[in-house]
Amino acid sequence: MSFDRVSFKIEELISEINNEIPISKLTAPFEEKLSLSKINNENNDVFKIKEMTSGEESVSIFYTQGNQTIYISIFGPREMKIREKANGQYAKIELFTKFSMEIPQSLQESINKRVKKFTKDMILRTSYPKCQITINLNIFNISSLIDEYEIIPIILNGIMSALCLSGINIRMLCLAKAFFSDKKCIIIMEMNDKDEDKDDNYIIYDFISEGELDMNKFEEIVKEGKNALKNMNKNLKNYIYKKILNN
Secondary structure, eight states, X not given: OOGGGOOOOHHHHHHTOSSOOOHHHHHSOHHHHHHHOOOOOTTTTXXXXXXXXXXXSSEEEEEEETTEEEEEEEEEEEEOOGGGOSOTTSOEEEEEEEESSOOOHHHHHHHHHHHHHHHHHHBOGGGSTTEEEEEEEEEEEOSSOOOHHHHHHHHHHHHXXXXXXXXXXXXXXXXXXXXXXXXXXXXXXXXXXXXXXXXXXXXXXXXXXXXXXXXXXXXXXXXXXXXXHHHHHHHHHHHHHHHHHHO
């Protein structure tokens, strides 16, 4: 099924979310919203997955982490038409993003750029020559404003969860975590299945920071990131195993 035939019933999606977006945050100018922004790290590593796959897509899920919810649908791989084939040796990845709140175009482009790069790196595109994989994201900002360093790790973790459930071949399992101290940063780590309890099997895939960090701070973040992502990794695998057993 081609992506252009898929319509999203936003009212139904929003009804799945328990919390509501405060009216003041919907009506206030972006600059005012930004000044009201507060980052809530409480339970930010805890995630929930609710699968909503209907058969038209490879997988559709509600992914909730902390106070953020994202609806993710993956369509394909489907064979491309001749005129669409830019490079027949690799799958073409399309990413569509919708935000529940109006945000600056530059911020949206920055988020999309990083998310699309991650997605193209994670999917084993050589497994699907002459095919297209479409990923649709509906990002519901519940109780805080969209902050690039806060939202990107959650989007990446949601996409990784959806990819694992879709059956699409991936190069590696990567999960991400945000840190907010004197500087904001994101650590994205590759999870190696050989021995989950060995630190050597958690390799840094990418590290994004708004400024330079001293070595002690960097080492502290890496250590905390390994512990947090190790737990997320186990929880994700437990969810997938339970799904397989139930089927």
